[in-house]
Amino acid sequence: xxxxxxxxxxxxxxxxxxxxxxxxxxxxxxxxxxxxxxxxxxxxxxxxxxxxxxxxxxxxxxxxxxxxxxxxxxxxxxxxxxxxxxxxxxxxxxxxxxxxxxxxxxxxxxxxxxxxxxxxxxxxxxxxxxxxxxxxxxxxxxxxxxxxxxxxxxxxxxxxxxxxxxxxxxxxxxxxxxxxxxxxxxxxxxxxxxxxxxxxxxxxxxxxxxxxxxxxxxxxxxxxxxxxxxxxxxxxxxxxxxxxxxxxxxxx
Amino acid sequence: xxxxxxxxxxxxxxxxxxxxxxxxxxxxxxxxxxxxxxxxxxxxxxxxxxxxxxxxxxxxxxxxxxxxxxxxxxxxxxxxxxxxxxxxxxxxxxxxxxxxxxxxxxxxxxxxxxxxxxxxxxxxxxxxxxxxxxxxxxxxxxxxxxxxxxxxxxxxxxxxxxxxxxxxxxxxxxxxxxxxxxxxxxxxxxxxxxxxxxxxxxxxxxxxxxxxxxxxxxxxxxxxxxxxxxxxxxxxxxxxxxxxxxxxxxxxxxxxxxxxxxxxxxxxxxxxxxxxxxxxxxxxxxxxxxxxxxxxxxxxxxxxxxxxxxxxxxxxxxxxxxxxxxxxxxxx
Numbered sequence: 001x002x003x004x005x006x007x008x009x010x011x012x013x014x015x016x017x018x019x020x021x022x023x024x025x026x027x028x029x030x031x032x033x034x035x036x037x038x039x040x041x042x043x044x045x046x047x048x049x050x051x052x053x054x055x056x057x058x059x060x061x062x063x064x065x066x067x068x069x070x071x072x073x074x075x076x077x078x079x080x081x082x083x084x085x086x087x088x089x090x091x092x093x094x095x096x097x098x099x100x101x102x103x104x105x106x107x108x109x110x111x112x113x114x115x116x117x118x119x120x121x122x123x124x125x126x127x128x129x130x131x132x133x134x135x136x137x138x139x140x141x142x143x144x145x146x147x148x149x150x151x152x153x154x155x156x157x158x159x160x161x162x163x164x165x166x167x168x169x170x171x172x173x174x175x176x177x178x179x180x181x182x183x184x185x186x187x188x189x190x191x192x193x194x195x196x197x198x199x200x201x202x203x204x205x206x207x208x209x210x211x212x213x214x215x216x217x218x219x220x221x222x223x224x225x226x227x228x229x230x231x232x233x234x235x236x237x238x239x240x241x242x243x244x245x246x247x248x249x250x251x252x
Numbered sequence: 253x254x255x256x257x258x259x260x261x262x263x264x265x266x267x268x269x270x271x272x273x274x275x276x277x278x279x280x281x282x283x284x285x286x287x288x289x290x291x292x293x294x295x296x297x298x299x300x301x302x303x304x305x306x307x308x309x310x311x312x313x314x315x316x317x318x319x320x321x322x323x324x325x326x327x328x329x330x331x332x333x334x335x336x337x338x339x340x341x342x343x344x345x346x347x348x349x350x351x352x353x354x355x356x357x358x359x360x361x362x363x364x365x366x367x368x369x370x371x372x373x374x375x376x377x378x379x380x381x382x383x384x385x386x387x388x389x390x391x392x393x394x395x396x397x398x399x400x401x402x403x404x405x406x407x408x409x410x411x412x413x414x415x416x417x418x419x420x421x422x423x424x425x426x427x428x429x430x431x432x433x434x435x436x437x438x439x440x441x442x443x444x445x446x447x448x449x450x451x452x453x454x455x456x457x458x459x460x461x462x463x464x465x466x467x468x469x470x471x472x473x474x475x476x477x478x479x480x481x482x483x484x485x486x487x488x489x490x491x492x493x494x495x496x497x498x499x500x501x502x503x504x505x506x507x508x509x510x511x512x513x514x515x516x517x518x519x520x521x522x523x524x525x526x527x528x529x530x531x532x533x534x535x536x537x538x539x540x541x542x543x544x545x546x547x548x549x550x551x552x553x554x555x556x557x558x559x560x561x562x563x564x565x566x567x568x569x570x571x572x573x574x575x576x577x578x579x580x581x582x583x584x
Contacts, residue, residue: 049473073479080477086469086524097467101479153478 322541329511351381509567
């Protein structure tokens with residue numbers, strides 16, 4: 001996926017300013033930045049929820065504005081930050097929604113649908129929850145269900161908007177490990193918005209740092225996690241330590 | 253656990269069907285003319301009987317209209333609640349019925365030669381009210397309480413207009429008044445035919461839309477990410493909901509709260525899956541409206557109280573209870 005010279009404003013307020021970037025295939029790319037830096041807006045423009053006033057986004061060389069929503073859903077799946085569902089919906093039914101883009105008038109391949117639903121549940125480790133109601137699940141389990149729904153779409157690209165935000169640390173790690181595994185085992189291309197700088201360093205191949213609607217830097221975690229770049233991104237002095245070859249940012 | 257829920261759903265449908273049939277049989281034989289059920293059966297299917305013929309011409313249309321109206325309004329309520337993500341939405345409360353009724357009154361009062369097209373105009377009135385409510389309450393999403401507030405205002409305006417035009421209508425007053433007061437006591441088979449075709453169409457469309465209604469319970473963004481154009485979906489389902497509300501209003505007048513109470517109890521009985529909720533609401537809506545009409549016929553005999561009034565008296569407190577509870581869930 002490639003973004004070229006993207007501008008986006010809400011009314012007169014410019015939120016994205018000449019954004020250009022590349023999402024490398026088969027890698028985990030993380031978007032970081034302070035609150036209000038435009039990363040959520042960029043995420044929504046890239047997922048066809050908002051339309052930029054200027055600039056283009058290409059998916060395999062095709063402008064995404066010209067890709068119908070249904071087709072897009074077969075190529076890119078998205079897990080949004082905030083999700084709701086009816087309390088009495090079962091896990092399996094919800095994951096089944098992921099198959100909608102593959103259905104059409106009189107076109108319904110039940111076997112294929114079942115296959116992907118089961119596969120998605122297995123990968124995310126929720127097979128035994130399949131008949132449970134969403135309201136019975138813990139936060140971490142719920143997040144895995146939403147990821148499974150996206151996986152049922154059977155896409156090459158997965159977008160995740162702050163997948164760990166509402167979770168306890170244990171579940172945060174569980175979800176990030178799952179993301180890593182989906183990438184390494186299935187070769188999925190991932191774009192993840194993350195809040196935690198250390199998690200971004202640990203789990204990504206590539207980091208994009210944003211500030212005030214602009215991209216400050218893009219590169220490997222090692223390139224990005226420098227005291228200088230972090231100072232620009234977050235406006236605060238953070239110490240970066242190297243412990244046995246692993247980089248840690250001291251966020252206190 | 254899943255099997256138990258299925259059993260519960262099936263028994264809910266079963267009991268409701270029996271109740272509806274029972275109510276129908278009782279209601280047919282309530283009023284000034286009474287016959288035995290043997291006479292009734294013979295009169296209907298075997299030989300002519302004057303009393304039975306009167307019942308057939310007067311009471312049957314009324315009963316059928318009550319049931320069809322109840323089914324239509326209840327399903328309309330279900331659809332509006334899905335589209336607006338708001339369990340308090342009801343075609344009566346948010347002004348859709350009032351918009352339809354206003355236009356119907358205009359036609360009946362001033363253009364009686366277009367009587368046959370009343371449903372069409374009524375539908376346009378409903379669409380107009382719907383557009384007004386949606387556009388005035390949309391602000392990066394539908395806030396549940398804003399819709400109700402805007403709806404109440406729209407409802408008041410259209411109801412006022414309808415009543416004033418109704419009073420100005422002179423010789424055609426009785427026809428207009430029937431809509432204003434939601435009086436179904438003088439309905440004929442002609443009205444049944446007018447009503448049932450459109451309502452059947454709307455109900456069939458609603459059943460086909462059931463799985464899509466389920467989707468609307470997710471966040472808009474999530475629905476889009478599944479490849480579904482959520483605004484187009486919303487518009488399509490709203491049109492079905494307006495169709496059901498406006499056609500029933502054109503024939504039976506504006507009736508509130510059926511579309512609120514029935515789906516609410518329906519959710520408690522069969523859950524939030526629209527594949528069950530829509531058919532259940534049809535049956536239960538038919539039952540509730542027929543019950544309200546029957547009670548209205550009996551409670552102050554020989555005077556009649558319209559089903560709309562019965563529904564308002566019961567529905568008002570019900571609405572307040574729901575509003576109080578939703579404060580906790582939706583925060584306003």
